[in-house]
Amino acid sequence: MSTPAATSTVTSVQGPFAVTMIARQAIVNAQQAVIGHELFNRARSSGEHTAASDVILVFATLSHTGTEDLLGNKLIFINCTHESLSGGHLELLNPEQIVLEIPPLGHTAVDEVHARLPILSALRERGFRLAFNHTVLESAYAPWLSLADYIKLDLSILAPDQLAVLVRYATRNSKAQLIAEKVETAQQYDLASQQGIGLFQGYWFARPTLMETRVLTPAQTSIIELINKVRQQASTEEIEEVLKKDPSLAFNLLRLINSAGLGLRHEITSLRQAVLLLGLKKLFRWAALLLTATRASGTPSPLAHTAVVRGRLMELLAQQILTQEDADQAFVTGIFSLLDVMLGMPMASAVRLLNLPTRVTSALLRHEGSLGDLLTLAEACEMGDDSAFDRAAHNLHLTSQQINLAHLQALAWADQLD
Known part of the structure; x- marks a missing residue:
């Protein structure tokens, strides 16, 4: 055999990873069957919850390369900031599986509540379910109450008489399912059950499990080139050529398409097919999130x-x-x-x-x-x-x-x- 003088060799170098620690806690019904999980980003610096940490949580969940699927076939409850609710990362999620947990505002100005209403209504129309904490039962938040699919009642801060009043009000004035959260004792569980609450979350049922999510990181130059091609509305063939340059980039794209969170499980026979299946709009969103959520790496390994x-x-x-x-x-x-x-x-x-x-x-x-x-x-x-x-x-x-x-x-x- 006559082999070329210039040959390539396999090395044992491992591809770079972006690592995010995600905690997952079960939400169960009265029969203690799991109906969903709440995800928490445990890698946030100093515990700060920001729009950027929301993006990283969603991206890591969709792109996770571990043997266990973070999403599975249960509902996923995701804490959101109001700043992240209009973010492009939500367009990459399958709304049917996602419950967005909407925080109360720092103040209860009626005009601010009304100002947020169109965004919340649009998310609900797109198929997302919305969850609120007990403050949505206050009069200032009345415009939001009809949008509630779930209302969480925190047993660590609500006294039994307060809980009873809130449950009665929620039952009469909304169609939301009630979730007792931070249930840590049998007594708290019995109290919530007696009040008619049907869903539960807390240490009494399951402590959060910490999972290390790994995202294989492409070279930053490859991601930027992909973003530029998509912005220029380049041909499918040109975009495919960018994907061909970096196996990590190609893998991440196929991983996204096969993620339960996106809801697009299809057999992929080529990178060109993957581009056509996702579409330019979602491809741009995904590439921008990839650039945000992964650390920079230089030339391909x-x-x-x-x-x-x-x-x-x-x-x-x-x-x-x-x-x-x-x-x-x-x-x-x-x-x-x-x-x-x-x-x-x-x-x-x-x-x-x-x-x-x-x-x-x-x-x-x-x-x-x-x-x-x-x-x-x-x-x-x-x-x-x-x-x-x-x-x-x-x-x-x-x-x-x-x-x-x-x-x-x-x-x-x-x-x-x-």
């Missing part, structure tokens, strides 16, 4: 460079012997072939985070099929494995000259991107 070379090599070879759709899938296989190392988890777990075609999954997990042979060939080119090279080349009916030329082209293409 050697690992990412290797994955890009693999993807391009496999694409070029597939174009010679397979269909264009196969070539697209070959590229996807190549750039995701190092996900296990980049994410620090078994490949089977990494693949489950995405909804890839069966052929791509089989190639990644077992090197099966023509895509598997192409992946074996790409790895053989990196490692100088003559026997694997000859075996894969024979299976694909490719000559050494075809493969070496394509490898040189792939290396040059990846170097140009860097």
